[in-house]
Amino acid sequence: xxxxxxxxxxxxxxxxxxxxxxxxxxxxxxxxxxxxxxxxxxxxxxxxxxxxxxxxxxxxxxxxxxxxxxxxxxxxxxxxxxxxxxxxxxxxxxxxxxxxxxxxxxxxxxxxxxxxxxxxxxxxxxxxxxxxxxxxxxxxxxxxxxxxxxxxxxxxxxxxxxxxxxxxxxxxxxxxxxxxxxxxxxxxxxxxxxxxxxxxxxxxxxx
Amino acid sequence: xxxxxxxxxxxxxxxxxxxxxxxxxxxxxxxxxxxxxxxxxxxxxxxxxxxxxxxxxxxxxxxxxxxxxxxxxxxxxxxxxxxxxxxxxxxxxxxxxxxxxxxxxxxxxxxxxxxxxxxxxxxxxxxxxxxxxxxxxxxxxxxxxxxxxxxxxxxxxxxxxxxxxxxxxxxxxxxxxxxxxxxxxxxxxxxxxxxxxxxx
Numbered sequence: 070x071x072x073x074x075x076x077x078x079x080x081x082x083x084x085x086x087x088x089x090x091x092x093x094x095x096x097x098x099x100x101x102x103x104x105x106x107x108x109x110x111x112x113x114x115x116x117x118x119x120x121x122x123x124x125x126x127x128x129x130x131x132x133x134x135x136x137x138x139x140x141x142x143x144x145x146x147x148x149x150x151x152x153x154x155x156x157x158x159x160x161x162x163x164x165x166x167x168x169x170x171x172x173x174x175x176x177x178x179x180x181x182x183x184x185x186x187x188x189x190x191x192x193x194x195x196x197x198x199x200x201x202x203x204x205x206x207x208x209x210x211x212x213x214x215x216x217x218x219x220x221x222x223x224x225x226x227x228x229x230x231x232x233x234x235x236x237x238x239x240x241x242x243x244x245x246x247x248x249x250x251x252x253x254x255x256x257x258x259x260x261x262x263x264x265x266x267x268x269x270x271x272x273x274x275x276x
Numbered sequence: 277x278x279x280x281x282x283x284x285x286x287x288x289x290x291x292x293x294x295x296x297x298x299x300x301x302x303x304x305x306x307x308x309x310x311x312x313x314x315x316x317x318x319x320x321x322x323x324x325x326x327x328x329x330x331x332x333x334x335x336x337x338x339x340x341x342x343x344x345x346x347x348x349x350x351x352x353x354x355x356x357x358x359x360x361x362x363x364x365x366x367x368x369x370x371x372x373x374x375x376x377x378x379x380x381x382x383x384x385x386x387x388x389x390x391x392x393x394x395x396x397x398x399x400x401x402x403x404x405x406x407x408x409x410x411x412x413x414x415x416x417x418x419x420x421x422x423x424x425x426x427x428x429x430x431x432x433x434x435x436x437x438x439x440x441x442x443x444x445x446x447x448x449x450x451x452x453x454x455x456x457x458x459x460x461x462x463x464x465x466x467x468x469x470x471x472x473x474x475x476x
Contacts, residue, residue, distance in 0.1 A: 084287055084293065086294070086297070086298060086299055087297050087298070088285065088286060088287055088293075088297070089285075089286040089287030089288065089293035089294050089295060089296060089297060090287055090293055090294060091294060091299070092299075100303060101303070101304045102301070102302065102303060102304065103298075103299030103300045103301055103302055103303075103304050103311070103313045104299055104301065105298050105299060105300075105301065106298045106299075107299075109299060109304070120322050120323075120335070121303075121322065121323045122320065122321060122322040122323075122335050123316040123317060123318065123319055123320060123321040123322075123332055124316065124319065125319050125320060125372065125476050126319055127316060127317040127318050127319035127320075127321075128316060129301075129316045130302065130303060130316045130323075133370065133475070134339045134340075134369040134370065134475070135322075135336075135339075136322075136335060136336020136337065136338055136339065136475075137336075137338050137339055137340055137341060138336050138337075138338035174341065176341055176470065176472075178378070184425065193423065194425065195464075195465075196425075206466060206468075207347075207382075207464065207465050207466055208380060208382045208425075208426055208465050208466060208468075209382065209425040209426050209465065210382065210383055210425065210461065210462075210464050210465040211383070211385065211423045211425065211461060211462075211464075212423060212424065212425025212426070213423070213425065214385065214421065214422060214423035215415065215420060215421070215422045215423075216388050216418075216420035216421040216422065217415070217418055217420045221422075223423075223424045223425055226424075226425045226426050226428075227380060227426070227428035228380040228382070228426065228428070228468065229378040229379075229380050229428070229468055229470050230343075230380075230468055230470075231341060231342075231343035231468075231470055274338070274341045
């Protein structure tokens with residue numbers, strides 16, 4: 070049976086934009102962008118770890134790498150610590166974060182304020198970060214070392230560290246600052262006289 | 277019937293059309309009357325939902341984070357820049373990204389014997405970016421050894437490439453004396469160099 074002319078046009082040609090159509094037939098799974106009087110623009114799904122975002126001058130939607138930073142938490146501590154032993158001790162500063170995704174990395178920014186030692190030649194300090202009871206990063210050694218019998222202050226000691234705990238989503242991670250006095254003949258101090266504040270900032274970074 | 281449909285000036289939503297005689301720029305959104313859109317503004321936004329509506333909202337900027345570590349002691353008594361062994365390589369995902377660098381050089385010490393001091397700098401390949409540590413460990417009038425523990429710095433720059441870029445720190449012994457300077461003293465502390473890609 071012969072098709073009528075109107076039926077054939079409806080099947081072969083997408084309805085134009087000017088008549089309330091899309092101007093082209095979209096493929097399955099694409100996002101559709103309006104384009105004025107022109108047919109729709111299709112955006113196919115981008116590679117993994119990409120998202121849809123506006124471009125740098127705000128004129129178009131485009132696919133681009135997605136943000137890797139998932140959350141930020143911070144904590145502080147300012148009670149003076151006096152360490153007289155070469156045995157590691159908890160220095161009061163700690164931060165906790167619960168992972169949102171599996172296998173995330175934790176970027177930490179740590180500022181230890183008011184660091185120094187008393188007037189004994191053979192005394193200096195050592196600092197470490199523990200994660201859930203295990204030492205993961207040693208830094209600051211040998212702070213306050215001075216080959217003269219004077220008090221010695223170094224002000225603040227900073228560290229940054231990207232931890233890879235390899236844990237599932239929802240895992241609680243507790244990071245702590247620990248200090249030791251080497252070789253423990255004098256006193257190593259942190260947060261001098263309760264007058265300065267140490268800080269720990271934890272950032273979850275998607276794997 | 278079909279011919280009648282084609283001749284209609286504007287196919288409405290109820291008939292499977294857009295309900296409009298043009299398609300507004302942006303992501304098309306459904307409606308009972310006519311398709312709407314979410315325009316691509318403001319710049320750098322991502323598509324987010326608030327539980328009711330889709331909208332362009334400010335997007336995150338940190339695209340990736342990588343880290344370089346070393347605990348190997350390096351010593352020098354020369355004034356020429358010497359690699360400390362601390363470096364990190366990052367391949368930017370976008371050409372207009374900035375790279376934010378966070379540096380912790382641990383175990384820094386000036387040895388006894390003269391009034392030297394340690395200097396530290398950050399480099400991209402062979403380009404000096406920043407001298408982030410100066411006069412470290414200097415003690416006067418004594419020639420005693422001294423340590424500040426660690427030295428930190430941060431720096432952001434735009435390499436304008438999507439090929440691997442290597443950043444490193446270098447050290448020198450300044451002051452003209454004969455005694456040396458050390459980083460990662462005694463292999464007992466870890467230096468860290470973190471590179472973060474920040475979208476434009």
